[in-house]
Amino acid sequence: MxxxxxxxxxxxxxxxxxxxxxxxxxxxxxxxxxxxxxxxxxxxxxxxxxxxxxxxxxxxxxxxxxxxxPDVIYRCALEDGTAERLIRRAGDGWEVVRVAAGVETVEQSFSLERATINAGLVLTDAPEAKSIAGLGRQLAALVEIFRVHGQGAAK
Structure with a gap:
C-alpha cells in the first residue's frame, strides 16, 4: 500500500x-x-x-x-554535485548535515531559540555576531525551518 x-x-x-x-x-x-x-x-x-x-x-x-x-525537512544537492545538504530535527534542536558518498557529517547543531537570538545580533549589528562560526548557514537553515513550518512538526 x-x-x-x-x-x-x-x-x-x-x-x-x-x-x-x-x-x-x-x-x-x-x-x-x-x-x-x-x-x-x-x-x-x-x-x-x-x-x-x-x-x-x-x-x-x-x-x-x-x-x-520524517525528521528531514530540507534536502538539496550542493552546487558541485558531489554532496547534498539536509536540515533535520535532532532531539530538541536542529542539525545541518552534509551527506557525501553516503557519509553524513553534522556541520552544525542549534536550537531555534539560539538561532533567533543570533539573528537579532545580526539585525542590531552586534560585533559578537562576526565571531559566530557558520552563522550564515544557521540563519539560512532557520529560514527554511520557518518557511516549511518545520518548528510545528511533531517531535
Missing part, C-alpha cells in the same frame, strides 16, 4: 502541473530525487494542516492514523 505522503506528493504535482508525463509511478523510477522534493512539500502541507487541527487520513482501511513526517 502506498504511503499517504507519496499520494499527497503526487496530488500536489498534479494540482500544480496537471496530468503530465511522466506519470508519477514512472517519474519515481526516473528521478526519485525530484519526487523527494515534492514529498517534502507534501510534508510541509501536512504540517500546515496540523497547525489548524486537521489531518489527512486513509478511509479505505483501518490505518486511520496519519503518518509522522
Amino acid at each position: 502506498r504511503e499517504v505522503r507519496d499520494i499527497l506528493a503526487e496530488c500536489l504535482r498534479r494540482e500544480r502541473l496537471g496530468l503530465v508525463r511522466p506519470l508519477w509511478h514512472d517519474f519515481v523510477t526516473i528521478n526519485d530525487d525530484a519526487c523527494e522534493q515534492i514529498r517534502l512539500r507534501a510534508d510541509h502541507l501536512t504540517r500546515l494542516l496540523a497547525s489548524y487541527g486537521l489531518a489527512i487520513v486513509r478511509t479505505e482501511d483501518d490505518a486511520s492514523r496519519p503518518e509522522t513526517p
